[in-house]
Amino acid sequence: MIKLTLPLSKQTVEGLHAGDSVLISGTILTARDCAHKRIFDLMKNNAPLPFELKDAVIYYAGPCPAKPDMASGSCGPTTSARMDSFAPKLFDGGLGAVIGKGEMSDEVRQALKRNRAVYFAAIGGAGALYADCIKSSVCIAFPDLLSEGVYKLEVKNFPAVVAFDCHGGSIY
Amino acid sequence: MRKINTEHLEQKIYEMALRAGVNLTPACAEAMNNAYAKESGQACAFALKTLIDNSKIAKSRQMPVCQDTGMAVVIAEIGQEVFLEGKPFAEAINDGVRRAYKDGYFRKSVCDPITRVNTGDNTPAVIHTEITAGDKIKLTFLPKGFGSENMSRLYMLKPAQGVEGITDAIVQTVSLAGSRPCPPVYVGVGIGGSFDTCAYLAKKAITRDVGTFNDREDVAEIERMALKRINELKIGCQGFHGDTTALGVSCEWAPTHIAGLPVAVNIQCHCVRCEKEII
Numbered sequence: 001m002i003k004l005t006l007p008l009s010k011q012t013v014e015g016l017h018a019g020d021s022v023l024i025s026g027t028i029l030t031a032r033d034c035a036h037k038r039i040f041d042l043m044k045n046n047a048p049l050p051f052e053l054k055d056a057v058i059y060y061a062g063p064c065p066a067k068p069d070m071a072s073g074s075c076g077p078t079t080s081a082r083m084d085s086f087a088p089k090l091f092d093g094g095l096g097a098v099i100g101k102g103e104m105s106d107e108v109r110q111a112l113k114r115n116r117a118v119y120f121a122a123i124g125g126a127g128a129l130y131a132d133c134i135k136s137s138v139c140i141a142f143p144d145l146l147s148e149g150v151y152k153l154e155v156k157n158f159p160a161v162v163a164f165d166c167h168g169g170s171i172y
Numbered sequence: 173m174r175k176i177n178t179e180h181l182e183q184k185i186y187e188m189a190l191r192a193g194v195n196l197t198p199a200c201a202e203a204m205n206n207a208y209a210k211e212s213g214q215a216c217a218f219a220l221k222t223l224i225d226n227s228k229i230a231k232s233r234q235m236p237v238c239q240d241t242g243m244a245v246v247i248a249e250i251g252q253e254v255f256l257e258g259k260p261f262a263e264a265i266n267d268g269v270r271r272a273y274k275d276g277y278f279r280k281s282v283c284d285p286i287t288r289v290n291t292g293d294n295t296p297a298v299i300h301t302e303i304t305a306g307d308k309i310k311l312t313f314l315p316k317g318f319g320s321e322n323m324s325r326l327y328m329l330k331p332a333q334g335v336e337g338i339t340d341a342i343v344q345t346v347s348l349a350g351s352r353p354c355p356p357v358y359v360g361v362g363i364g365g366s367f368d369t370c371a372y373l374a375k376k377a378i379t380r381d382v383g384t385f386n387d388r389e390d391v392a393e394i395e396r397m398a399l400k401r402i403n404e405l406k407i408g409c410q411g412f413h414g415d416t417t418a419l420g421v422s423c424e425w426a427p428t429h430i431a432g433l434p435v436a437v438n439i440q441c442h443c444v445r446c447e448k449e450i451i
Contacts, residue, residue, distance in 0.1 A: 019215060034288055064239045064279040073277050074230070074239040079319045079352050101319075102352035102411060123222045124319065124354035124410060125443045127239035128230035146290050147239075147279050159222065161215060161412070171215065172351050172411050 003157075007055040008096055010116045016162045018169035022120065024158040028057045028099065030151040032078050035142055036086040043089075050141030050150060053094045060100035062147035063137070064127070072134035072153065074127030077101040080119070084108060091115045099160060103172045109164050121163035121171065133158040174307040175255045176451060178264035181309070185246065185268030188313040188447035190276045193241045194234055196227050199381040200358070200419065200444035207356060207409070207416040216414025223409070223442060238443045241278035242315035244269045244297035245375065251306035266295040281318070300372060309451040312379050320357060320441040323349035326371055329433040335394060338363060338435050342398040343405070345437040346418060351411020354441035358382055359402070359421045362436035363391070364428035374438035377422040379446050386423055395421040409442070419444075 004012065006026025016022070029051055031039065042049055060080050064073030080087075080100030087098060088111035096117055101124035112119060122130065133155050141150040163171050196204070204227075208220040230237035246265055250256075258264065273280060273294040280294045304310070325348075327341045342361055349357070362373030385392040398421045408414025419442065428434060 021215075021218065062239065062279065062281075064236050064241065065277045067233075067235060067277050070233075070235075073279070074236040076239050078240070079322070081352055101354065103350055121410065121412075123219050123226075125238045125441060126222050126226040128233065128235050128237055129222060129226040131235065132229060146292070147281070148290075161218075161410075171413075 006057055008118070013116050013118050013166050016118055016165050017167070018162050018165045018171045020162040022160050022162060024120070024160060025156045026057075026154070028059045028153050028155055029140070030059045030061045030063065030153065032060055032062050032148055033082055034145050034148040035150050036083055038142055040086060053090065055094065055096040057097045057099065058090070058095060059153065060098065063131075063151065064147070066137065070131060072131045072137040075130045075134060076127035077122040077124055080104050087111060091117050104164065109168060109170065112164050112166050113168050116166045118162060118166055119164040120160040122158070122160045130158065173253055173255050175257055176309065178256055178258040178261055180451065181261070182264040182268040184311060184449055184451060185265050185313065186272045188311065188449060189244060189269055189272035189315070192313050192315050192445045192447045193236045193272070193276050193278050194230055195445065196237060197381065197444050197446050199383050200442070201227060203382045203419040204442060207419065211409070211414050211416060213408050213412060213414030215412035216409040216416070219409040219412055236276070236278055237445065238317060239279055240281060240317035240319060241273065241294070242317045243282060244294060245300075245314040245316050246297050247300045247302070247312040247314070247376065247379065249302045249304045249310040251308045252303050253307035254309060262299055265297050265299055269297045270295050311449045311451065313447040314379055315445050317441055317443065320353040320439040323353040323439045324374070325437050326367070327435045328367070329435055331431070331433050333433060337433065338394055339398050339401065341435045342421060342437055343401045345439065346402045346407070347405055349439055350407060353439045354443070355407050355411060356409055356416045356419045356442050358419050358440040358442070358444050359398070360438040360440060361421060361423040362434070362438070363423055363425040365426035365434060366428070367434060369426055370434035370436040371438070373424040373426060374436035377424040378438060378440045378444070379448070380422045382420045382444055384422070388425070391423050391425055395423050
């Protein structure tokens, strides 16, 4: 198990290889289908984004509401392939990593190589276990989208596997 | 004739939804344990272990086992001697779903297909009814996640393609889905009927316990053959390449037209949640 603290340096990213098991700690941002569409609309209009893209880590997820005694509700990954058309442009804009589940396109793989970035696979279906890794959760954009809004999460020892590394390697 | 007030139905749906969102079916939990015990792929074994731990955490904290608490699929098999009184049937079901998804801290995942605006309470439920003999109502509650639903397919085969064509369609659907639907999957298959009934049969097949086989021996043989071929794909848990790509294949059938052979393949992820009750 490789322990990673965010943000990731390019040197750290270069040391990661497809299949490596990691535990991630730091700040990540949730965004899925609708949030990506809105982010792209903002970019198209040259409007400011609700968060700094450079070195950010996007988690493809839409959590359940939190119970009163927890920071987050169940919060496992969603299928990354639905974000295939959005990811390359975000990596070219400085995005450091994404976390999701399942295979992504070759275009995404090329974007990771080009930008020395990484795609982590979380374990799909482990929503309750991931909620345990989330220490705080704040909605920072698009609250009208409910679970599809952008949530800033502080995570500790969040288990994942390197799915696509920055050398072109893939676990799939 | 037996009178049943739909408020009773609403309360049953409420309780079933709350249980379903949190718990795997015992048959699914057993299948996951078996998959873990025999897994030879290291990454897949790690993923299976994580998922088994996850289901225990969900149970102990009474929180959703997966954040995709699904569209609420309800199958009501209503005895023809039942007289429903009280608020309209669909309203009662939806009221039960609405309350459960709020009180259970479940995700609200239902939206307008064009505007994508969320309905905010996970309604409407997908409601199927069948009129049966007797004076009871058999309720099935299936929270259906869409990571897997998205990977489902419907084939209109030629009659000449026969059993081989059916098996190929099942295996091809799982192969094309690859790592995306959260394997190991549970594969529901509808064989025959028409375009619409075939898809319903596939959904209904998922409500059968993992590990069981169709009563008809030739249909059970298709289930066994398809499962064997699917696991030879070696997609494995999460697509990390391992021994268990599917926990099971469940087929339901109906007579079809002489010109056709519809086959619907409905994919369910490893998180099989299904509650059944008889009123």
